[in-house]
Amino acid sequence: MRSIQKTGTKELGGKLERSKTSGARYVLLRPAGYPLKSVFQDxxxxxxxxxxxxxxxxxxxxxxVxxxxxxxxxxxxxxxxxKVIRAHPHVSVVGSDTKIVVERKKTDAAKIKSEVSFEDVVGQKExxxxxxxxxxxxxxxxxxxxWAPRNILFYGPSGTGKTxxxxxxxxxxxVPMIPIKATTLIGEFVGEGSRQIHGLYKxxxxxxPCIIFIDELDAIALDRRYQDIRGDVSEVVNALLTEMDGIHSRKxxxxxxxxxxxxxxxxxxxxRFEEEIRFGLPNAEERL
Ligand SMILES: Nc1ncnc2c1ncn2[C@@H]1O[C@H](COP(=O)(O)OP(=O)(O)OP(=O)(O)O)[C@@H](O)[C@H]1O
Ligand SMILES: [Mg+2]
Structure with a gap:
């Protein structure tokens, strides 16, 4: 009889028959995060x-497990x-009476706390x-x-205080901020990048209210001529355009x-950006 179909542990391949594996009595889990880092923080x-x-x-x-x-x-x-930290028996199958425990979080590393204030930003009056x-x-x-400033573009040389x-x-x-690097939006598979974008906005x-901070936008939003070279990139751009568009705007x-x-x-x-904000290099006075 085969009542279990879903395979979770690839590394074990077909070597172990689930039906012959005993039920887990105890499993200890540790939250490990998302496979694609930095997309979601929660x-x-x-x-x-x-x-x-x-x-x-x-x-x-x-x-x-x-x-x-x-x-x-x-x-x-x-x-x-x-991540499975412990399992008893060592190799076993989750059943209806398996004791499943999640390790307590030791630190709050996943939550970014912003200790920066506007007062810390030197210059950049505009x-x-x-x-x-x-x-x-x-x-x-x-x-x-x-005319709400929903989409804002920061531009200027590196190290001028955009982030x-x-x-x-x-x-x-x-207002919580979800920081993402544009480069992480280019998935390995077709469709992955646009799915990520929609998931992110959802x-x-x-x-x-929430801020999505996309760093290194140029990595994906290149001129169309360059996008053509990589179809997956233009797919990400299109997904982003849809999300930023006023008509389908996310509240x-x-x-x-x-x-x-x-x-x-x-x-x-x-x-698509209602506002472009320029960050300049500090002048001699501001440098002091
Ligand atoms: N205007 C500024 N006032 C005070 N400190 C600054 C300013 N600009 C940069 N810094 C310092 O430089 C560091 C890097 O700045 P930040 O990461 O904000 O630059 P950026 O413009 O985002 O650069 P990049 O384009 O490379 O991402 C900051 O952590 C801060 O210590
Ligand atoms: Mg930056």
Whole structure:
């Protein structure tokens, strides 16, 4: 009889027959994060261990477990990985009475705390002034109509405080920020990148108000001529354009993108930003 179909531990291949493997009595899991780092920052909180145990048994019923392998969440936090730290017996199968425990988080490393404030940013007067508008938009989005500064582009040389300013904004307004590097959006498989983008925005909408900070935008939003060379890149760009578009806008989501090569950006992307904010090199006075 074969009642279990889903395979979780690839490394064991077909060598072990599940039906012959004994049921796990005890499994200790450690939250390991997402396979694609830095896209999502949130963590499944295990507030109620008994509730989690039920949730875990249900979705991983029949999964082979042994120390070192991973179990992936398929429900609340799709793809979030839990590493199996201990299993008893050593190689076993999750059953309806397996005791499943999640290790307590030791640090809060997954949550970025922004200790930067606007006051720490030297110079950049023009940027600071424009940030005030964004700040009031994030505090009272309903006051803004059509002209809301939802998509903002930071540009300027490296090390001029673009990332710093985004962090300060998040800290000041207490609006969470999801930082992502554009390069991580280029998936290994076709369709993966656009799925990531949509997932990202969906998540942000649930958390709204929320800031999505896309660093190194130029890595994906190159001129069309270059995009043609890599189809997967233009697919990511198209997904991003859809999300940034006013018509399908996600409520309460503000996109801030940063680049130090604005001249390479594709016009279709550039025109989506309601505001472009320039970061200049500090002058002699500001340097002191
Ligand atoms: N205007 C500024 N005022 C104070 N410190 C600054 C300023 N600009 C840069 N710095 C310092 O330099 C560091 C790097 O700045 P930041 O990461 O914000 O630059 P960036 O513009 O995002 O650069 P990149 O384009 O390379 O990402 C900051 O952590 C900060 O210590
Ligand atoms: Mg930066």
């Amino acid at each position: 963590y499944p909180e295990v507030a109620d261990p008994r509730l989690f145990e039920r949730y875990a048994r249900e979705q991983w019923y029949g999964e082979l 042994r120390p070192g392998c991973y179990l992936f969440d398929r429900r609340l936090y799709p793809d979030f990985a839990f 940027a600071r002034r424009k940030m005030k508008i964004v700040e009031s938009f994030l505090s009272e989005p309903e006051r803004f109509g059509k 710093m300013m985004a962090k300060a904004l998040s800290g000041k307004t207490k 998540k942000a909408e649930q958390m709204a 309460g989501v503000c996109t801030i993108a940063a680049t130090n090569k604005i001249e390479f950006l594709d016009d279709s992307i550039r025109s």
